[in-house]
Amino acid sequence: MSEKNLERDVYAAIADPTRRQLIRLLADAEELPLHELTAHFQMGRTAVSKHLAILKDADLVIARRVGRETRYRLNANPLKEIQDWISYYEGFWKERMAKLNLLLEEKK
Structure with missing residues (x-):
């Protein structure tokens, strides 16, 4: 650093x-x-x-x-750095939740 x-x-x-x-x-x-x-x-x-x-x-x-x-x-302005970092994980969790929803739908 x-x-x-x-x-x-x-x-x-x-x-x-x-x-x-x-x-x-x-x-x-x-x-x-x-x-x-x-x-x-x-x-x-x-x-x-x-x-x-x-x-x-x-x-x-x-x-x-x-x-x-x-x-x-x-x-x-410096908080944008944190927002950018978090936005990556936002996409990560959306993808994981979509996969979980598909899995749950298949189990019905």
Whole structure:
């Protein structure tokens, strides 16, 4: 794996449920400041900031300074990599289910 892939491992970034929830929150809003994101978790701002930093390293989150606060927004483009990977298995399971249905029909 190249050094760039180590920095931007989308799969590792979304592996954590807290980070997936952060992605969901940001998907539902145009932009949110840290204090609003933190309100959705039972952890402090520092812990939420660390999760956001991992998402930022994976290019899933874009941070913007507005005065003294940092606002975050989702960059969903890297999720396309995951969608492409999953789509292969979607075809795999459709084929398997079709074969199973044929087998079940033959057993009737």
